[in-house]
Amino acid sequence: MFTVFVKEQRILARTGWYADERANGVPLSISVDVELRPSQKSDELNSTLNYTDLVDAIRAEAKVEYNLLETLAQAIASRLQQQFPQVCSRISVEICKKNVPHSGFDANHCGVRYVIEL
Numbered sequence: 001m002f003t004v005f006v007k008e009q010r011i012l013a014r015t016g017w018y019a020d021e022r023a024n025g026v027p028l029s030i031s032v033d034v035e036l037r038p039s040q041k042s043d044e045l046n047s048t049l050n051y052t053d054l055v056d057a058i059r060a061e062a063k064v065e066y067n068l069l070e071t072l073a074q075a076i077a078s079r080l081q082q083q084f085p086q087v088c089s090r091i092s093v094e095i096c097k098k099n100v101p102h103s104g105f106d107a108n109h110c111g112v113r114y115v116i117e118l
Contacts, residue, residue, distance in 0.1 A: 001089075004049040005033040006058070008096075013062040013073050022065050028095055029109070030058050034080060035090035049087055054080070069095045073114035081118060091116050 009032075012025040032054045039047055061075045073093040080091055096111035 001038065002036045003033050004036060006028050006051055008076055009055055009058050011058060015069060017067055019021040026097060028097055031094040033092040034088050037089045042110045049070045049084060054063045069112045073112050077116050090118055
């Protein structure tokens with residue numbers, strides 16, 4: 001089985017519980033892994049996913065304002081599932097936020113991981 005992935009795509013998103021996060025945007029690091037359905041041997045791009053498809057899904061959903069990283073992760077996975085149902089068997093989206101405002105703790109980063117089996 002093959003997995004197509006993009007690791008740590010940096011993006012500014014209007015996602016966060018606090019108004020200043022949604023107003024100013026928050027720098028996020030987003031990774032997406034898509035396990036591909038087994039298919040006949042092919043050397044054609046249309047039988048797989050292009051890395052650009054993953055980045056396009058990240059960018060499109062990052063433009064939408066969300067309160068929670070969980071909602072953003074689910075939206076990215078849902079977009080990929082809807083656009084490419086013929087090739088996706090499992091989708092994992094991980095979102096990391098390095099600067100966690102209003103937290104009072106010192107962690108390298110915090111985030112969420114959403115996994116959907118299709």
